[in-house]
Amino acid sequence: xxxxxxxxxxxxxxxxxxxxxxxxxxxxxxxxxxxxxxxxxxxxxxxxxxxxxxxxxxxxxxxxxxxxxxxxxxxxxxxxxxxxxxxxxxxxxxxxxxxxxxxxxxxxxxxxxxxxxxxxxxxxxxxxxxxxxxxxxxxxxxxxxxxxxxxxxxxxxxxxxxxxxxxxxxx
Amino acid sequence: xxxxxxxxxxxxxxxxxxxxxxxxxxxxxxxxxxxxxxxxxxxxxxxxxxxxxxxxxxxxxxxxxxxxxxxxxxxxxxxxxxxxxxxxxxxxxxxxxxxxxxxxxxxxxxxxxxxxxxxxxxxxxxxxxxxxxx
Numbered sequence: 152x153x154x155x156x157x158x159x160x161x162x163x164x165x166x167x168x169x170x171x172x173x174x175x176x177x178x179x180x181x182x183x184x185x186x187x188x189x190x191x192x193x194x195x196x197x198x199x200x201x202x203x204x205x206x207x208x209x210x211x212x213x214x215x216x217x218x219x220x221x222x223x224x225x226x227x228x229x230x231x232x233x234x235x236x237x238x239x240x241x242x243x244x245x246x247x248x249x250x251x252x253x254x255x256x257x258x259x260x261x262x263x264x265x266x267x268x269x270x271x272x273x274x275x276x277x278x279x280x281x282x283x284x285x286x287x288x289x290x291x292x293x294x295x296x297x298x299x300x301x302x303x304x305x306x307x308x309x310x311x312x313x314x315x316x317x318x319x320x321x322x
Numbered sequence: 323x324x325x326x327x328x329x330x331x332x333x334x335x336x337x338x339x340x341x342x343x344x345x346x347x348x349x350x351x352x353x354x355x356x357x358x359x360x361x362x363x364x365x366x367x368x369x370x371x372x373x374x375x376x377x378x379x380x381x382x383x384x385x386x387x388x389x390x391x392x393x394x395x396x397x398x399x400x401x402x403x404x405x406x407x408x409x410x411x412x413x414x415x416x417x418x419x420x421x422x423x424x425x426x427x428x429x430x431x432x433x434x435x436x437x438x439x440x441x442x443x444x445x446x447x448x449x450x451x452x453x454x455x456x
Contacts, residue, residue, distance in 0.1 A: 200346055201344075201346060202344060202345045202346040202348075202349045202365070203342070203343055203344040204343055205341040205342055205343040205344075205357065205359055206341055207340070207341035207343070207357045207358050207359035208341070208343040208355065208356070208357035208359065208361065209355075209356045209357065210351060210353055210354065210355050210356075211353045211354040211356075212351060212352045212353010212354060212355075212369055213351070213352045213353060214349060214350070214351050214352075215349065215350045215351075215352075216346065216348045216349035216350070216365070217348040218346050218347075218348040218349070220349070224343070224357070228353055
């Protein structure tokens with residue numbers, strides 16, 4: 152018992168230190184977010200599907216996905232996906248590759264896709280290499296439209312022309 | 323009047339909730355990611371991450387430095403965390419350093435890291451990350 156009552160502190164001295172020591176640790180800076188991501192991250196459904204670059208996110212660098220990408224924020228670099236959507240207000244500075252690209256925002260660079268849709272709010276500065284394009288009224292384009300997708304380098308992966316030679320079966 | 327109250331209420335809740343960005347399992351990002359919202363990483367990130375709230379989901383991985391207010395790690399991280407509130411779940415694999423003010427570590431988490439405590443003021447003045455790599 153005497154071991155715990157160190158020296159001869161006055162009875163009220165520990166009380167004041169005890170009150171003051173929790174105070175300089177202001178952990179409740181943002182207390183409620185801590186519990187929230189735990190619950191939301193537990194959802195297994197969120198591990199698949201489309202990647203969303205929200206309005207608040209800026210990426211400097213490359214994105215590469217074997218699934219769909221939706222961009223509402225800002226990307227400074229190349230984007231490669233299956234179906235890429237650049238939303239209204241979004242900005243991409245670089246090349247957007249994909250099977251299907253829908254542009255409602257701004258691209259400063261290049262689009263290379265089999266199927267391209269430029270909506271009325273699209274603002275495209277640079278070339279569009281496509282196989283199939285739709286341009287809505289109001290879209291701004293400063294660049295060349297080239298219907299050459301899959302003709303130069305993508306010959307091997309062009310699924311539109313299935314040749315009988317390609318059908319190789321193991322002997 | 324009823325439509326007015328209907329419209330204002332969701333807007334108020336939108337302002338409170340953070341904009342959520344989501345990187346799916348199939349994605350690889352090489353570079354700097356910067357957001358004042360929430361970022362959930364199920365894929366792979368090579369580079370620097372700045373977020374208000376960061377979640378590295380199971381299967382997700384980050385190689386590089388991470389700055390956040392809240393960080394929830396359920397995946398792999400090779401690098402440094404600078405976050406006020408850090409939660410390392412049992413599936414977490416951390417190599418590097420974890421600078422934190424409050425931390426929770428679940429049983430089973432694999433941690434090969436130093437975990438220095440810092441006061442909240444340290445994180446407010448974190449414009450340039452210190453060089454601690456050795």
